[in-house]
Amino acid sequence: MKEEIEKRKTICNHCGIYDSENNLCNGRLYVNPKNNDVSDKPKNGFIKGCGCLLNRKIPDMSKHCPANKW
Numbered sequence: 559m560k561e562e563i564e565k566r567k568t569i570c571n572h573c574g575i576y577d578s579e580n581n582l583c584n585g586r587l588y589v590n591p592k593n594n595d596v597s598d599k600p601k602n603g604f605i606k607g608c609g610c611l612l613n614r615k616i617p618d619m620s621k622h623c624p625a626n627k628w
């Protein structure tokens with residue numbers, strides 16, 4: 559489980575919509591999981607950030623990345 563948490567953190571750290579300042583999955587942005595492109599508007603193939611506080615969400619194994627990255 560510790561490994562899974564570290565893996566999730568690394569994925570979020572490299573995600574285009576990760577808000578590192580607030581440790582949030584930015585709920586005002588959209589990410590294309592295929593190429594990590596970011597949009598501020600809904601777009602085909604783009605997934606909206608969940609707005610979650612990631613230090614709470616990442617360790618919870620019942621939760622998943624909205625863009626299906628973990």
Ligand code: SF4
Binds near residue numbers: 576623
């Ligand atoms: S939860 Fe998913 S979409 Fe949100 S910042 Fe992490 S990797 Fe990106």
